[in-house]
Amino acid sequence: RLYMQFRDSAAKTINLTLNNPKNVDDGDYVDFAAQDAAIEGVMDTIIAKNIFHNNGNDLAAKVNARILDYKSTDVMDV
Template identity: 40%
Template sequence: MSKTLVMNFLNEAGQKTAVRLNNVKDAVTEAEVSAAMDVIIAKNIFTTTGGDLKFKDSAEIVDKNSTELSVK
C-alpha cells in the first residue's frame, strides 16, 4: 500500500496546481500539512506556467492498493 499526499494550490492566474509527495507517513496530521503548504507558499519554492503559488486550496491523502494477478 502506498500513500500519496496531494496538496492543491491556486497560482497567480487562479489556476489549481497540485504538488504530490509519495510515501507519506501514516501519522501525518492536518496541521502538519497546512504548515508545510504555508512554507511552500512563503518560501516561493515552486512556480507554474500561471505564476507563483499564492493560496492553499485543498489537500488529501490518496491510498493506492494493488493486487498482483498471476496470468501466466
C-alpha cells in the same frame, strides 16, 4: 501519496504530489489532527517561501490536500 492542490496568482490550479510522505503517528495510530496541521504548515511554507512557480506565477492559496492510498490485489500468479 500526499496530494496537494494550490491556486497560483493567475488563478490557475497547481497540483503537487509527494510519494511516501512521513506520517505523524504515535507508533500505534496516525494522529490525524497533528497530520492535518503538519500538512497545512507545509503548504503554508511552500506558498510563503515561493518554492514553486507556475509559468512565472507564484502559488497564492491552498485549495486542498488529500492522502491517497492504493491497495494492490494479486489476481493471478504465473
